[in-house]
């Protein structure tokens with residue numbers, strides 16, 4: 518399955534991040550891209566798949582569809598899954614895992630659909646070998662994905678084997694951490710460019726800071742490169758070496774002006790550990806500061822803020838806090854572009870500044886808005 522030939526690949530991403538993912542995929546050499554809902558489809562070869570897992574910042578998983586069929590009942594689904602020659606893909610002594618996403622009037626439970634797939638795989642092996650492969654949900658040799666859209670079913674091989682937000686550098690979490698993939702996607706959506714000053718007040722465990730430095734230095738976002746496809750029988754180490762070389766050749770050395778702060782010492786320590794684990798300690802300056810009392814002395818920079826939403830991190834008076842954020846921005850941040858990601862839309866209205874962009878995004882289960890504010894001198898207020 519992994520010769521160097523063009524094949525269909527599908528890359529999953531967060532809602533609202535499809536366009537940035539498409540740009541990333543094209544710049545890595547994919548062709549015939551097609552944007553869907555939380556996915557981008559393309560044509561690419563296996564070397565590209567290696568590169569994509571290593572280098573894509575806004576991707577959640579890279580999967581290779583290999584079989585499509587129609588099914589409206591669990592019995593037909595099972596039967597069609599059983600028709601695949603699973604032994605051509607993996608061995609009875611290897612482990613596997615399955616997952617499913619379902620958007621269908623015929624199938625209401627994704628878990629149930631995944632069970633049908635698992636049963637079909639196990640039963641087919643038993644029939645032919647009198648033995649079955651084991652399921653390992655954590656660290657399988659092969660992970661299969663079943664997607665059902667109404668009656669259209671697609672089976673794919675999950676080349677990533679895990680969600681790509683698990684970069685491997687987050688050794689400590691804050692109480693309300695941001696997904697690495699969301700932070701990277703926001704940085705790519707924004708018009709911040711490497712070389713421009715970047716400030717991240719309320720930096721928490723340092724996700725924006727780490728992803729920004731990785732982008733600025735054009736380093737791959739993945740510290741942990743134990744991708745699923747590297748355990749496959751037909752894994753070609755030469756392709757993987759070429760992907761590593763591709764990434765290495767593109768790294769740059771540049772003056773990185775990235776700073777962050779938080780008022781909480783404990784969370785700052787977590788940020789320091791994460792930044793160090795990513796090998797970025799020398800590129801990021803962080804310190805303990807109170808956003809409302811500190812003057813940044815920065816111009817022509819980009820400021821990314823992910824303030825508490827009053828969901829996981831509670832504030833005494835969240836609306837008053839957001840009003841104070843707006844006042845502080847007016848007072849100290851003129852001449853910069855400010856990006857705020859918040860899941861509290863009522864409180865966001867209290868910022869009292871005119872947005873030049875509003876984009877819906879999801880931080881896990883929380884529906885958020887990414888707000889952009891151009892902080893001209895004497896910035897226009899909403900009222």
Ligand SMILES: C[S@@+](CC[C@H](N)C(=O)[O-])C[C@H]1O[C@@H](n2cnc3c(N)ncnc32)[C@H](O)[C@@H]1O
Pocket residue numbers: 691693694695718719720721722723724725778779780781784806807808809823824825826830
């Ligand atoms: C939603 S969390 C940010 C999470 C962060 N994006 C991450 O990746 O972990 C909000 C952060 O704002 C910080 N914070 C709240 N009020 C602050 C203030 N007045 N000055 C500085 N930091 C503040 C909290 O300590 C917390 O770490």
